[in-house]
Amino acid sequence: MGVDVASCYRRYAPMVLRRCRAMLYDEESAHDAMQEVFVRLIRRADMLTETHLGGLMYCMATNVCLNVIRTRRRKPESPDAERIELIADTDAGPDAVDANDMLNRIFEHEDASTRVIATLHYSDGFTLEATAKAAGLSVSGVRKRLRMLAKRARKLKEHAR
Numbered sequence: 001m002g003v004d005v006a007s008c009y010r011r012y013a014p015m016v017l018r019r020c021r022a023m024l025y026d027e028e029s030a031h032d033a034m035q036e037v038f039v040r041l042i043r044r045a046d047m048l049t050e051t052h053l054g055g056l057m058y059c060m061a062t063n064v065c066l067n068v069i070r071t072r073r074r075k076p077e078s079p080d081a082e083r084i085e086l087i088a089d090t091d092a093g094p095d096a097v098d099a100n101d102m103l104n105r106i107f108e109h110e111d112a113s114t115r116v117i118a119t120l121h122y123s124d125g126f127t128l129e130a131t132a133k134a135a136g137l138s139v140s141g142v143r144k145r146l147r148m149l150a151k152r153a154r155k156l157k158e159h160a161r
Helices: 005-024 027-047 053-076 078-087 094-107 113-122 129-136 139-160
Strands: none
Touching: 005 027, 005 129, 027 053, 027 094, 053 113, 078 129, 094 113, 094 139, 113 129, 113 139
8 A cells, every 4th residue: 555656746746836836926935835745745655545646635735835824924024025025026017916915915814714715716716516525615605705705805995996
């Protein structure tokens, strides 16, 4: 029993890296998170089987990235330094910074699971049913959280004008 970590890395590393990039918006952090996913896989390789390994890797990447996001939130460098770094690293200009700032304000008082739900549904294109299954909630629970996020986004947009 167990999985071949080397073949797993060749097969799933691109998917894991895409997921980490999508959640962390930082190439260096995404690579670090991807490596952490495979370190965790190595630790548990003898207990795993090849079945549903892609889904497991996706969930592991999501969880590792959420841990990174939580750590950043608890121990931010400095808001000004983070914003300056974001502006310097982006090719999209101030609109991308404004969008990122808006997303941070939308999610600042939400659970990490709500961010995952929104990412799965809006960014990754999951259906409500697939999102609910991945999050361990009912479809109505997912729908309610997405509705509350949309409401908060509208309020923030109105106040920004």
